[in-house]
């Protein structure tokens with residue numbers, strides 16, 4: 001049987017898959033089983049931040065699993081403590097961390113912290129969480145409900161947890177806050193919703209309004225975190241201090257990890273929250289290695305140069321193809337091009353694949369780029385050359 005047959009027979013049908021079989025990877029270049037090479041402008045949807053086949057990360061993983069892979073959170077885990085220290089230092093915030101395994105799980109943790117805050121702090125419990133209509137926060141029942149995109153709230157999975165409401169824009173949030181609102185949860189650059197950065201001043205105004213009114217600000221940095229927008233956190237770029245931040249994807253470089261950071265360091269007590277795998281030796285030591293690599297390329301200036309180079313190529317690609325693209329959006333290495341219609345978007349992704357460059361969709365009309373943060377100029381050049389070929393007959 002082919003991989004496709006086995007997959008179709010034994011794996012639940014939840015993804016519209018392309019049945020290419022990638023067998024090796026080096027930085028932003030993937031090779032399939034027929035020896036075709038692809039430039040990866042997706043990094044596994046913003047995950048492989050330090051590239052495929054990273055030798056420093058591989059060495060860290062090998063050393064760690066040759067020794068201890070997992071014990072449990074009932075004992076101290078040295079790399080977990082060191083990772084928490086590193087994340088807090090890089091964030092610049094006075095926070096502490098909880099470790100889970102995914103973005104959705106991190107957001108669940110964030111919502112639990114907010115709900116407990118609403119319970120402990122106020123005589124009459126506050127529990128409502130306001131999010132944005134175009135947001136995406138995950139696939140568990142609660143985070144599906146927290147995601148504002150109405151297409152996510154399928155009847156087939158109902159009933160959903162109470163206490164979530166959605167606003168079209170950040171300026172509308174003020175009106176929907178009531179005496180039961182405990183938190184507002186936002187992505188600073190909406191990823192799945194179309195690579196849409198929120199306005200900095202609007203975010204800062206909202207952050208100070210929430211602080212004055214003792215309502216928590218949760219920033220979902222699952223996609224924007226770990227230098228994706230050029231700073232360690234997009235919250236740093238927006239110059240705000242959220243109460244709770246969630247991370248996942250790129251901070252693990254490919255190992256499953258989810259992190260909740262919060263200023264409410266003493267709120268949760270033993271028994272309130274937990275995870276079997278969260279922050280184990282494997283994921284913590286890998287993430288620590290990834291953070292060290294990313295910190296180094298930020299501090300030696302090479303990340304900023306890569307962002308600049310990628311964006312200059314992206315600008316030219318946009319200018320050359322204004323018959324197809326209507327807007328150039330995003331921040332850092334989280335970028336998007338709005339496409340004139342959904343069919344054309346699908347054609348570009350598929351033609352791109354045929355030409356040997358992987359790109360993503362976001363929403364109905366955005367061509368999305370999330371390359372590894374370590375991508376080389378040569379890989380960037382080749383990727384955009386192939387994309388020009390992919391769009392030339394459109």
Ligand SMILES: Cc1ncc(COP(=O)(O)O)c(C=O)c1O
Nearest residue numbers: 102103104136137138191222223
């Ligand atoms: C902003 C944001 N939050 C949460 C999630 C969910 O993360 P995960 O798929 O790791 O559960 C995603 C995934 O795309 C995301 O982009």
